Amino acid sequence: MSGQLLTLRWAVRFLMLLAVVSTCVWLGLWQWDRARVEIVRSPPEGVAPLLDVHEPGQVVPEEQIGRRVVVRGSFDSAREVTVVDRQEAGRLGVWVVTAFLPSGSDGAALPVVRGWLPLGAAVPAAPRGPQQIVGWLEPTEPEALRLRGREPLPSGQVELISSAELLSLWEPPLFQGFVIQQLPEPEPPLVGIESPALSMTAVVNWQNAAYGIQWWLFGIFAIFWFVRMIRIDAEDQAASAEAHNGASLDAADSTGEIDS
Numbered sequence: 001m002s003g004q005l006l007t008l009r010w011a012v013r014f015l016m017l018l019a020v021v022s023t024c025v026w027l028g029l030w031q032w033d034r035a036r037v038e039i040v041r042s043p044p045e046g047v048a049p050l051l052d053v054h055e056p057g058q059v060v061p062e063e064q065i066g067r068r069v070v071v072r073g074s075f076d077s078a079r080e081v082t083v084v085d086r087q088e089a090g091r092l093g094v095w096v097v098t099a100f101l102p103s104g105s106d107g108a109a110l111p112v113v114r115g116w117l118p119l120g121a122a123v124p125a126a127p128r129g130p131q132q133i134v135g136w137l138e139p140t141e142p143e144a145l146r147l148r149g150r151e152p153l154p155s156g157q158v159e160l161i162s163s164a165e166l167l168s169l170w171e172p173p174l175f176q177g178f179v180i181q182q183l184p185e186p187e188p189p190l191v192g193i194e195s196p197a198l199s200m201t202a203v204v205n206w207q208n209a210a211y212g213i214q215w216w217l218f219g220i221f222a223i224f225w226f227v228r229m230i231r232i233d234a235e236d237q238a239a240s241a242e243a244h245n246g247a248s249l250d251a252a253d254s255t256g257e258i259d260s
Contacts, residue, residue: 010230017226024219031212043067047134050179056108060139060177066196069137069179071110073102075126079109079170081158082123085147088116088191096190097161097178098126099170100133109170111161111178115190124190135179136196140164 043066050071053064079099086095094117099109112133117123140163147159158165163176185192 010233013226013229017222020222021219024215024222028212028215028219031215043137050102050110050137051104054137054175054177056105056173056175058176060137064137065139067137068134068182070132070134071100071102071179072130072132073100073105073110074130075100075112075128076109077126077128080123080126081156081166081169082117083113083161084153084157084159086116088193091118093118093121094157095161095193096123097158100131100179105175106173108173108175110175111163111166113161113178113180113193115181115186116193117190121189124187133179133181134183135181138178138180138196140176140178 043064047068047070048064050069053067053069054060076099081097083095083097086093096114096117097111098114100112101107102110112135114126138161141160143160143162145160150159153159158169161178163174167174180193180196182192182195
């Protein structure tokens with residue numbers, strides 16, 4: 001067996017195996033990294049004007065995630081959705097998200113979570129006229145949070161606060177981030193939402209995780225194929241050697257009979 005591995009043919013095959021397995025391992029790790037969506041919240045202290053830290057059409061800077069911002073403008077109650085399956089104090093309900101038009105943003109809409117609403121309660125109308133709100137700045141929610149296999153939601157309901165989805169429902173331009181309103185406190189039946197945790201949050205996208213596992217399985221299969229080829233080659237060489245030895249013995253027997 002060791003003699004077979006030292007041949008040029010098996011040396012080339014072994015190098016090919018290393019290349020294939022290394023590629024599969026790397027691709028698997030890459031997919032696994034993509035499967036983990038991590039958000040580190042370490043916002044600066046104090047309250048900043050929204051337009052100083054976040055612009056329409058741009059992603060929320062990582063260092064500004066979770067920061068308290070102040071914004072002046074007015075609500076556009078014609079553009080409103082409820083975000084399903086949101087819990088507050090252990091109870092299940094929805095988030096009420098209304099478009100807010102900040103002053104000086106050239107008409108760009110900012111999604112604002114006005115509060116949490118218990119299931120079955122009617123959505124209260126958004127305040128009219130000029131408003132000033134203070135809240136936490138958040139990035140668009142990752143697609144990994146979607147529940148796979150969910151039936152389509154009724155009109156006006158969404159599963160995530162996704163800038164891509166809101167762009168298809170509301171007219172652009174649009175802020176990619178959103179604000180969870182803290183002040184003024186919402187009036188009943190709306191309930192104020194607690195501040196987002198500052199600890200790291202990790203979400204697993206199982207589709208990408210499955211791709212990563214598939215690549216690792218391909219690498220294992222390549223190793224299995226290599227070992228199998230060695231065994232087949234060894235069996236062929238053993239059978240060839242046995243046949244050669246048998247032929248040599250037959251030739252020797254034939255020679256002995258002639259000599260006698």
